[in-house]
Amino acid sequence: MQHLAQPIDITQIATHRHTCKAFDPTRRIPPETLTAVKTLLRHTPSSVNSQPWHFVIAGTSTSKDKIAATLAGRFSYNGEKVRDASHVVVLCARREMNGAHLDALIEQEAADGRFATTEARVNQYNARGFYADLHREELRDADQWMEKQVYIALGNLLLGAAALGLDACAMEGIDHAAIDTALGLQARDLRCVLLVALGYRSSADFNAALPKSRLPEAAVISEI
């Protein structure tokens, strides 16, 4: 697979990407690039390979309208981006880190050839179970733990999409419960965490021309 004609300097990508504020409604992500996006999402790393997520990709006017219709009141300003983007990714977390999911993970790892011995399989099952129990029983923050893994997918996607030549806008300003209802996510044991609109900027994307701003290095990095 080769998606880019030019070499990528990853720091160039990181410093030149921006949050797209207006998408060109006439431009569609080509199939091979959408395949690359799915590859990026699916290969996101997660704590103990727990993959506590699902990604719903809305790529039709009907599905994007369904999401945009949930963005009322104080979040209505995000509706246009959802409608005009080529695709909108609904990044979801699982509602439970349950036994069925833990079983699916260990079976997949076995099928993928990660265990030369039964002991290796047992060790991996127990290590993941230790962290699942830590968050379920001791820290009692399993929901937040799973949502944090979804934010790894977000960081991975924003950098990766820029490398693929896509513009993107992440949106936390949404009515999560309304999206869960509109897309039937609760019945699938999922909850919406946030949206990422993907596509190509329009001339109305004022942010494309503005300089990026970050706190100075001394404010955010210390070397010891």
Place this chain on the structure above:
Amino acid sequence: MQHLAQPIDITQIATHRHTCKAFDPTRRIPPETLTAVKTLLRHTPSSVNSQPWHFVIAGTSTSKDKIAATLAGRFSYNGEKVRDASHVVVLCARREMNGAHLDALIEQEAADGRFATTEARVNQYNARGFYADLHREELRDADQWMEKQVYIALGNLLLGAAALGLDACAMEGIDHAAIDTALGLQARDLRCVLLVALGYRSSADFNAALPKSRLPEAAVISEI
């Protein structure tokens, strides 16, 4: 800046990177690559550009030992990676999204030339304040909100480090409070969220040779 001799296919990076389980203690990240890591970290995107983070980079035996010494008991298995890695990044979240930080952000954005008009500055200040208040006052999840932004930095760093030719291992299995104490983070209004060890794999890194495992696409991606 050009860090790589070969073109990067970002999906190749995403599918070929792995969690490094053992680092070569003799190999150091060269200065120009460490600079690239800092560039990646500092340019991580965040909700309303809130940058609620700080990254402490431990690059000496003394500083890495100080962190490793906190990893006792059930987390002691992570100590060797901390000691043997070239550098260990302590990804921290702010303890408060307070007025001083919100002021620093808007001043930086102004200094970086993002506001052509006073109105643009006021709008940006109010938009960020809306989300800060939403999490502080209404959802009462400001700590989790800020930690989630740190996980964007994690996703960005893991993909970016792989593109830079580095091996990495993220570690949630740590004693957060002990690290806060060891590094004096509370006095700086920071809390440790997780660690990322960076460097180069050793021959003991069994995971380098194992196939990557992910749930099948149909289990984690739906198109609508």
